[in-house]
Amino acid sequence: MVGVKSALGKEYRAKKVILTTGTFLQGLVHIGTHQSQNGRFGESASVALSLNLADLGFEMGRLKTGTCPRLSGASIDFSQLEAHGGDLNPPKFSHYTKDFNPTQLPCFITYTNESTHALIRQNFHLAPMFSGQIESVGPRYCPSIEDKVYRFHEKERHQLFLEPQTRSCSEYYVNGLSTSLPFEVQEQVIHSIKGLEHAQITRYGYAIEYDFIPPTQLKRTLETRQMANLYLAGQINGTTGYEEAAAQGLMAGINACLSLQNKPELVLHRDEAYIGVMVDDLVSKGTQEPYRMFTSRAEYRLLLREDNARLRLGAHTHALGLMDDTEYTELCAQKEQIRGALERLKQTAITPTKEVLKRLKDANQTPINDKCDGVFLMGRENFSPDVLSEFLGFLNTLEPFILEQIKIECKYHDYIAKQSVSIAKMAQMLNTPIPLDFDYKKSTGLGLEACEKLEKFRPKSLFEASQISGITPANLEVLQLYLHLHQKLKKMPHESR
Known part of the structure; x- marks a missing residue:
């Protein structure tokens, strides 16, 4: 890719090109029986560009969306x-915003x-x-x-x-x-x-049909495999939604710039960001319908929280030159404070003495019956370190942001641990075969979408099922349970079933 030629014949030379075509590729608007070639109603569709991409060897698909x-x-x-x-108190989008009181x-x-x-x-x-x-x-x-x-x-x-x-x-x-x-x-x-x-x-309101490029033709940088220096972002990749499009534009732009500077690419992983989940889904699984990002698509969703975005992605921010050395040093110190405090809480043993039980009662907290650690108590709703200051008073020396992070980590501690075990099991079970005659409709708990897709693609194993767009880790766990029951039933004598 060396540039773009407009409908007027003017050439725009470029070292990198990012296509963000929205619904304009051979866009066809429908209002009742009326049809018109538009990218949005009243705006011309990009017909030649779509044909050009097909001529260049790209596989093309067709999707539909609508508006009210x-x-x-x-x-x-x-x-x-x-x-x-x-x-009442809307959260700020950026850490750098100080005064925020929008109308x-x-x-x-x-x-x-x-x-x-x-x-x-x-x-x-x-x-x-x-x-x-x-x-x-x-x-x-x-x-x-x-x-x-x-x-x-x-x-x-x-x-x-x-x-x-x-x-x-x-x-x-x-x-x-x-x-x-x-x-x-x-x-x-x-x-x-x-x-x-x-x-x-x-x-x-109207419906609109448009061409897209199945995203399995992309690298994780959103550069096309077919053609170097060409990047795709947004609905051209089969997604729908404002945030999904913005996230892809961000990643395509970052990677195009990094490539120009001969710097390493930026690929966010599934345990780092929802962007990582979305890009991995698109590139590895593709999509047969307009793709939307949901929390259920992420195996590590308890880690991918709004409140810890800076902690998760700060290293990338610094590497890209968007965070100076001083701020990054402070951020690393915060992460170390959180890690250290959590470790100390795990090592803090609290026994249910009369004095401890009285303080918990005075604070309207449920009593403890056995010895527990500080993580257990800090994970409780509205629990303050002041209740047991001789054990947990060290937390009061920390800044509010750090303390809030510790409370959240403690609150979800057991769930995150269980999730880690579940993910390890998932890696082992993906080799489980699926019989050709398996009836997905009898697997209550799978959900309508999962059943439809599994019936259509008929995967031979749980690994193949995991590669189908929209099949979540929760779907795979349910499916694995029913496959286990299916195998047990087949081994049983017919009269015992």
Whole structure:
């Protein structure tokens, strides 16, 4: 890759190129039976670029997503709606932000009703997903309102969130009402909803089909295997969601720059960051549907917390030149304080003497029956070191951030230990074979998504099952249990089953 040529024929030479095409690659917008080639409604699709990528030898796929109508804020009757405020003390995104007191705008909740559902059912034949007009796979976790009414026909209503699009509240996003019904049906649907009887649609909802490049064609740096110096990020890799796209753009940009400087690449691992989980899933497993990041996809999710992001990723931050030596030295000292304090807590033995039991009772804490260590007590809800200051008073010399980290580590200590054992077992059990006639539907606890994917791909072993996008470690544990039972039943005499 040596650059990009525009539709006008102008050439932009570049040592590195990052493609972030969103939904523009041969984008096809659907509103009812109407179709138009757009990347977003009203904006031209990138047709030639998609064909060019295919000509270069890239395998291409096709996905679908959708969006909801937007409404004029001035036309909504908020008096009939339930306000839903933001956090009273919203957390800061950055460690460097000191004064943070943003003006927060409320969302509003309303619901569909039987009249809404009747309108939608009457117009199923005009919905592209039902008429066969759309054949691509859409995001599993963001179904259209047509899909929700069809699949969950027993539900009397579905919750909708009205979210302000602008600080002036001039426009609202109707979260939960993604649709591609004809514009006149969308108007009827909106007007059937409480508080929206006179609402004006500023932008109609629509479905959009677009090309993507299956991400198994990428390295973990997000550089393509097919072509050096070309990086892909966002929906072109089969993902959906703002955060997923932003994270990929960040990693592609970092690695492109590091490559230009002849520096080692940055690859985050699954035990370091959710970004690491997402990139590993995409590159090693690929995706057959728009991929979204969930905590359940991460084996080490108890370690991947918002509160410890700086501690987890500080070394990378420093290596990239985004944290100076002084700050990094302080960060290393903090990590050592946490490690040292936890070690000291493990070695602190506390026995249930009368004095200890009295202090626990005075602090509204459950008594202890046997000797325990400091980790056990510090992991309790609302426990303060002051309760047993002669044992735990050393913690009061630590800064609040360090103390909070210690409390969290103690709270989840046993769970993290169990998780570590589970991960070790997982590594051993991945070689377990799966019979060709195994009935996944009888494995209660797997979940609908896991059953569908396992039935489709029919993996020969738990390792092959683990490589299927969306199959979580929890799914594998459930599956392993049922495989064990399956083997026991086969060995039993038929009359004993």
